[in-house]
Amino acid sequence: MIFLLILSFTISAKDTPDDAGGSITINVYNIPEGTEQIELYRLTKGDTLFEEVGLIPIFKGELDDATVTDGVLYLYKATALTPDTVYVAEIKEFASSSPEWFNKSRTSVLLFIALFWVVILVYIQLAKKNPEGLFIRKLPPLEAMDEAVGRATEMGKPVLYVPGIEYITDAGTLASITILAKVGRKVAEYETRIINPHFDPIVMTTAQETLKNAFSEAGRPDAFNKDDVFYLTSEQFGFAAGVDGIMLRERPGAIFLQGYFYAESLILAETGYSIGAIQIAGTNATTQLPFFVAACDYVLLGEEMFAASAYISKEPRLLGSIKGSDLAKSVLLVLIGVGVIFGTFAAIKNVAGNPVYMEIFDRILEFLARTAE
Amino acid sequence: MKKRVPLLITFITGFIIIVSFFVPHRPFGQLETETLIWYAIIFAFTLVIGVDSLVRLHIKHIRKRKKGWWYSIVFFAGFFYCLTIGIISLIQTPNIFQPGTVFFYGYETILIPLQATMFALLAFFVASASYRAFRARNIEATLLLIAAVIVMIGRVPAGYKLWPKLPVIANWIFDVLQIGAMRGILIGVALGAVAMSLRLILGIERTYLS
Amino acid sequence: MNEGKKDLSDWITTINREIIYTIIGLAVIIPILLGIKEKVQISPAVKSAYESIESLNSTDVILISIDYDPASMPELQPMLKAILRHAFGKEIKVIMMVFWPLGLPIGTEGLEEVAGEFGKVYGEDYINLGYRPGDRAVMIDMGREIRNFFRTDVNDVLLDTYPMMRDIHNYNDIALIVGLEAGRWGEYWIQYVGSRYKQRIILGVTGVMAAETYPYLHSGQIEGLIGGLKGAAEYETLIGRPGFGLTGMAAQSWAHIAIIVFIIIGNIGYFMTRRKERRFRIEGRKE
Amino acid sequence: MSISTSIWVWIAALLTLMIYSFLYKENPFYRLAEHIFMGLSIGYSVVILWYNYILPRIYEPLFFPPHQWSLIFPILIGMMTFGIFSEKYNWLIKYPLAVYVAGYAGVQIPLQLQTMILRQAEASFLTPDKFTSLFSSFNALLIFAGLVTTLIYFYFSAKREHGLGGASQVGIIFIMIAFGAAFGYTVMARISLLIGRMQFLLQDWLGIM
Incomplete structure (x- = not known):
């Protein structure tokens, strides 16, 4: 038996979910064949005339009317224009908008943050109780740093430390400041000179304070020269030109390129190589890692940089947090692994004629996908 | 007072901003855009520190007649040149970035070639770096070398002439073989950054406040 | 090694x-x-871009958006010139904006150069609207009336003074948009104009951006895609007017081959020294 | 075409050559170009500071209706950075620093989780549609293996023993291939930049094309 269903052009309106109010989402269904344009009209309760809102994109069939006032009631009407007919659809009940207190589409993010937070706090507590039981693998670039400073000292050459070209707000820059403190202490110990040019003034002032403290900790506060920590420029290639000039004139024996870098990464690393310096790089800029790997002696790869900054202090609390993010990695691996098994299972079951698993799997995917919007 | 209060500020600010990510309702929903406006203003003040630092350094060079001090005069020449054309343009028109203004012209004729030339140095450097680094020292280095060479040659017509399959293999390396590792690195960096941010908000990581 | 002798x-x-630098x-x-x-192989993406323009009539108008700066000029300028040559050769009218x-x-330089080659008249065959800030707002509003943002052209002359512009008001009067992109505007064209106004679009993008723009071609949101210098070279081949794209491609091939030769030489040398070292070690034991 | 008569083209060309001269060795010409560059870019930032920040974000909203008096707070916080100009009030800068860093940290946490971690994880799920053919199944598994071993490589708190050591070995192989591919992919764009500069020198300046 064949039912010929002619579905009629309809429209629905509801408060836009997960927003701060002031918006109603309109959907149109069963758009007639050959429609060229769908116009949307709105009637405010108490008024007598419909006003035009705009065009609903045909391929989407959805429009957010963001010109409404919260709490006011509206009636919507849509017209679909085909070359020969005009179809009209209207909602039956008044719609209104309101703000929400919780963005439901971000639930999974909240779950992850909560989980992450708890895990890190737990591990920090554990680490405090039993600092010996914490294993963190060695990072060769970090081990090489002291040696590099030492070699520069032997050659009577200064050390150059470039903290990248991001602002203090970038996690890589913050990690770089911690590494700078370590390098600074060694430099002070060996009575060498450290040159530290900057792209951002705030990073510069932070570095000045950090180095000053590092020199004090090493017992040589007066060896610190504030003029060696200076601002260069906030222009990407101007900065590269300036640092290259410094490399060629001052001929540092060890170069540290630690922080977030962009295209200038290879300009700096190759110039550094040409003057024969030991180079230890580290960056959270994944796009620049290949260039550092090719041109430098040691590289802290992405996350290693953050681990290094925690590792340096040897403080149990910081080490605990490394353990915490390792566990988060395991959770992700398990999640992806379960997804793989479940996905395969669901696919097989689905073929066998049991769509329930498939639907559960789709739901999970949807849940994750929504958060990524 | 000097360290406790900033740490408290860090915690409260960070926490409120995280909350605002989940709460669209007023006043939280607007908070992110609002803070960005605030930060732009704070940022403006920090630029002053930078300019001050550099200008002071160069004045010192000139005063003390340090070696190469006259390069500092060149620095000031460039500085005042840009400042002057900026001021002239500001008087002339409300939009100084509009093509046709003195500022735009001065920028385009001098700063752009300088930037472009510095950027273009990379053509030489990718050559010298790949010559030196891409040696088959061990398995990892060999794979790095092979992947680089195939992708490199697969992207120019010469690769197709050499072997029509080369561009296909190059694309496959780029679209499939490297994706997993890149994703892994990205996830790692993001996790590290999140952990770092949490440490900051909790006041465990405080080197920057030293 | 052996007494410092190389x-x-x-x-x-x-x-x-x-x-190496030399x-x-x-x-x-x-x-x-x-x-x-350099001879290049034509890819389907460029071919379909070419066919989009090829399908137009002499009364049609295309809009070319210059969304790149001098840094991307080597890749995108040859595309601009090739597309202009194609369009002007077919008597298609051109509007340019930035x-x-x-x-x-x-x-402007590219437009004037190619227009000169074909003896085209400003205001009748082509027009230069110039630069306007406010990307997305401009894109959306041009769907209603171009004059809302571009009351005048680049020379501050009212658009209505030009005979060509008299009947051109919005995207309905424009057959095809050609976006030459080195930034995020390409995506804006797709999202704000392509989807909203059902406008036909082809894009020319830098080589680095090509990979991330391909999905739009697959999903049919753009009709054609010209990627990087190679794409420009292909387009030049298609219109039968070899230009800088093909020359640039030759330079690319030469430079790539040079780099690869260096890598190969370096590796040969590396294996030679390794063998030498091994030999020395064995001989050393004999002594 | 012949050699350019425009003084601006000459300046640009000479500056280009000065920068390139450093490929040979450090010399006064490079140093000259470097300092011009530095001066210009600082002058440029001052103009930007005035034009993009002070005028539209401070002056206009504060002195023209509707007066946004709340902006006084960020201005005050911003002014605390000037504390570094005095030895005594040096510590004042820690307040704006705390606000600044914490704010971005707060923005970063959910954003990184949402757009990087969860999204990348989601993209890595093996959905049935990835197994439509033998080749695509192979590819999907390869990507999956790359991801898992790379993540294992970035384990810091576990000893590299048993399977873990082997997996991270495989991980570093995937990582190296990825680096090689990314490097090779970028070469073309970098050569294009040089072509652009050479085109300028040969065509716009010397006019020999």
């Missing part, structure tokens, strides 16, 4: 940087100077 294997494992420089300069052209301020001088 033999062949040492030489080729430590070629001077200056030699050879790369020459590999780029010589093809440009001699105007050497979203990246630094793109105006280079866009």
Whole structure:
């Protein structure tokens, strides 16, 4: 038996979910064949005339009317224009908008943050109780740093430390400041000179304070020269030109390129190589890692940089947090692994004629996908 | 007072901003855009520190007649040149970035070639770096070398002439073989950054406040 | 090693940087100077871009958006010129506009040069709207009336003074949009104009952006895609007017081959020294 | 075409050559170009500071209706950075620093989780549609293996023993291939930049094309 269903052009309106109010989402269904344009009209309760809102994109069939006032009631009407007919659809009940207190589409993010937070706090507590039981693998670039400073000292050459070209707000820059403190202490110990040019003034002032403290900790506060920590420029290639000039004139024996870098990464690393310096790089800029790997002696790869900054202090609390993010990695691996098994299972079951698993799997995917919007 | 209060500020600010990510309702929903406006203003003040630092350094060079001090005069020449054309343009028109203004012209004729030339140095450097680094020292280095060479040659017509399959293999390396590792690195960096941010908000990581 | 004396294997494992730089420089300069052209294979993406323009009639109007700056000029300028040559050759009218301020001088230069080649008249066959800030707002509003944002052209002359513009008001009067992109505007064109106004779009993008723009071609949101210098070279081949794209491609091929030759030499040298070292070790035991 | 007569083209060309001269060795010409560059870019930032920040974000909203008096707070916080100009009030800068860093940290946490971690994880799920053919199944598994071993490589708190050591070995192989591919992919764009500069020198300046 064949039912010929002619579905009629309809429209629905509801408060836009997960927003701060002031918006109603309109959907149109069963758009007639050959429609060229769908116009949307709105009637405010108490008024007598419909006003035009705009065009609903045909391929989407959805429009957010963001010109409404919260709490006011509206009636919507849509017209679909085909070359020969005009179809009209209207909602039956008044719609209104309101703000929400919780963005439901971000639930999974909240779950992850909560989980992450708890895990890190737990591990920090554990680490405090039993600092010996914490294993963190060695990072060769970090081990090489002291040696590099030492070699520069032997050659009577200064050390150059470039903290990248991001602002203090970038996690890589913050990690770089911690590494700078370590390098600074060694430099002070060996009575060498450290040159530290900057792209951002705030990073510069932070570095000045950090180095000053590092020199004090090493017992040589007066060896610190504030003029060696200076601002260069906030222009990407101007900065590269300036640092290259410094490399060629001052001929540092060890170069540290630690922080977030962009295209200038290879300009700096190759110039550094040409003057024969030991180079230890580290960056959270994944796009620049290949260039550092090719041109430098040691590289802290992405996350290693953050681990290094925690590792340096040897403080149990910081080490605990490394353990915490390792566990988060395991959770992700398990999640992806379960997804793989479940996905395969669901696919097989689905073929066998049991769509329930498939639907559960789709739901999970949807849940994750929504958060990524 | 000097360290406790900033740490408290860090915690409260960070926490409120995280909350605002989940709460669209007023006043939280607007908070992110609002803070960005605030930060732009704070940022403006920090630029002053930078300019001050550099200008002071160069004045010192000139005063003390340090070696190469006259390069500092060149620095000031460039500085005042840009400042002057900026001021002239500001008087002339409300939009100084509009093509046709003195500022735009001065920028385009001098700063752009300088930037472009510095950027273009990379053509030489990718050559010298790949010559030196891409040696088959061990398995990892060999794979790095092979992947680089195939992708490199697969992207120019010469690769197709050499072997029509080369561009296909190059694309496959780029679209499939490297994706997993890149994703892994990205996830790692993001996790590290999140952990770092949490440490900051909790006041465990405080080197920057030293 | 052996009394500091350098033999062949040492030489080729430590070629001077200056030699590498010189050879790369020459590999780029010589093809440009001699105007050497490279033969390229036509890809379907460029072919479909070509066919989009080929399908237009002489009364049609295309809008070219210059969304790049001098840094991307080597890749995108040849595309602009090739597309203009194609369009003007078919008597199609051209409107040019700019979203990246630094793109105006280079866009204008390209437009005037090609228009001169074909003896086209400003205001009748082509028009230059110039630069306007506010990308997305401009894009959306041009769907209603171009004059809302572009009351005048680049020379501050009212659009209505030009005969060509009299009947052109919004996207309904424009057959095809050609976006030449080095930034995020390409995506804006797709999202704000392509989807909303069902406008036909082809894009020319830098080589680095090509990979991330392909999905739009697959999903049919753009009709054609010209990627990087190679794409420009393909387009030049299609219209049968070899230009800088093909020359640039030759420079690219030469430079790539030079780099690969250096890598190969370096590895040969590396294996030679390794073998030598092994031999020395064994001989050393004999002594 | 012949050699350019425009003084601006000459300046640009000479500056280009000065920068390139450093490929040979450090010399006064490079140093000259470097300092011009530095001066210009600082002058440029001052103009930007005035034009993009002070005028539209401070002056206009504060002195023209509707007066946004709340902006006084960020201005005050911003002014605390000037504390570094005095030895005594040096510590004042820690307040704006705390606000600044914490604010971005707060923005970063959910954003990184949402757009990087969860999204990348989601993209890595093996959905049935990835197994439509033998080749695509192979590819999907390869990507999956790359991801898992790379993540294992970035384990810091576990000893590299048993399977873990082997997996991270495989991980570093995937990582190296990825680096090689990314490097090779970028070469073309970098050569294009040089072509652009050479085109300028040969065509716009010397006019020999």
